[in-house]
Amino acid sequence: MLIDRQARIIEKKSWGNYYLFRIESPEIAGRAEPGQFLMIKVSNHLPPLLRRPISLHNAENGAVEIFFQVAGTGTRLLAEKEVGSTMDLLGPLGRGFTVEQKLKGQEVFCVGGGRGIAPLYFLARKLKKTGAKPVVFYGGRTKEDLPLTNKLKELGLEVMVSTDDGSAGFSGLVTALVGETLATRSPAFLYACGPEAMMENLAQLCQRKNLPAEFSLESIMGCGFGACFGCVRKIKRNGQPSYLKICQEGPVFGLEEIVWQEKENG
Ligand SMILES: Cc1cc2nc3c(=O)[nH]c(=O)nc-3n(C[C@H](O)[C@H](O)[C@H](O)COP(=O)(O)OP(=O)(O)OC[C@H]3O[C@@H](n4cnc5c(N)ncnc54)[C@H](O)[C@@H]3O)c2cc1C
Ligand code: FES
Known part of the structure; x- marks a missing residue:
C-alpha cells in the first residue's frame, strides 16, 4: 500500500551542502524498512515536475529522517524548507536490505560513500537490534563530507572513516580501507550504498573473498512505483539477464x- x-x-x-530533516509521519515510519525510499514533492510549483527519490535515513517514534546532499534544483528547493513547513511524501517505496537472523553474533560491514551513508544508519540500527555487529565504513572526499560520523558513533557502532585528501581518518578511497580491513577480518556480509564506481570496486573485493553482499543502486526515477519505466536497468535474475524496474x-x-554499468558500456 502506497502512502501519500x-x-x-x-x-x-x-x-555545508548536506541536510538532515526529521519529518512527522507515523504511517510511513510504522512501515519503513532500511533501504526503502520516499518520493518527495519538492515544490508545489513547476518546475521541477518530478518528485525526487530520497532514502529513508531513519524511522523512529512516529517520524522519519532524510539525509541529503544538494545536487541540483530539486534538492536545493528541498534544502530551503524550514521547520514547520509541510511537504508531500510518497512511500515507503522499493525493496530494502535483507537482514537475516543468521547474522546474529556476526560482524557485518556497511560501506557508505558520501550521501550514500543515508540508508546505512537505519540499516545499522536494525542489524544491531538483530544482534549482528555492524562496522560502518564512511568515505568522503574531505572531512566536510562526513557530517554523520558522531551520529553513527552515538549508536555504539565501530565507525571507520576515510577521506580522499587525508583530512580525516584513513587517507585514500573507502574501498582501499575496506580492502585493507578484509585482510585481517572476515565479516559475514557486506552492504553498500554510494557512487557506482565505489560499489563496483567493492563487488570485486566481495567476489574475491566469497563474501555475500547487497548494493543499493541509484537511477533517475520518474514515478518511484513502477508506472513510468524510467528506471529500468539490466539485472541478472536467477542467472538470466532481464530488464527490471x-x-x-x-x-x-x-x-x-x-x-555493472561500466562492463555494460565497455
Ligand atoms: C533510490 C534512491 C535513493 C536516493 N537517496 C538519496 C539520499 O538519501 N540522499 C541524497 O542526497 N540523494 C539521494 N538520491 C539521489 C537524489 O535522488 C538525486 O540527487 C536528486 O534526485 C537530484 O535531483 P536535483 O533536482 O537536485 O538535481 P538535478 O539537477 O535534477 O540533477 C543533479 C544530478 O542528479 C541526478 N538526478 C536527477 N534526478 C534524479 C532522480 N530522480 N533520481 C536519481 N538521480 C537523479 C542527475 O542525473 C544529475 O547527475 C537517491 C536516489 C535514488 C534513486
Ligand atoms: S521510476 Fe517509474 S517505473 Fe521506476
Missing part, C-alpha cells in the same frame, strides 16, 4: 544480480 501524505518538518540540521525490484540488489 503531507508531512511536517520537525527538525532541520545542516552541514529499479524502483520496484530494488533499489537494493544482491552481488550476483548486478550488471
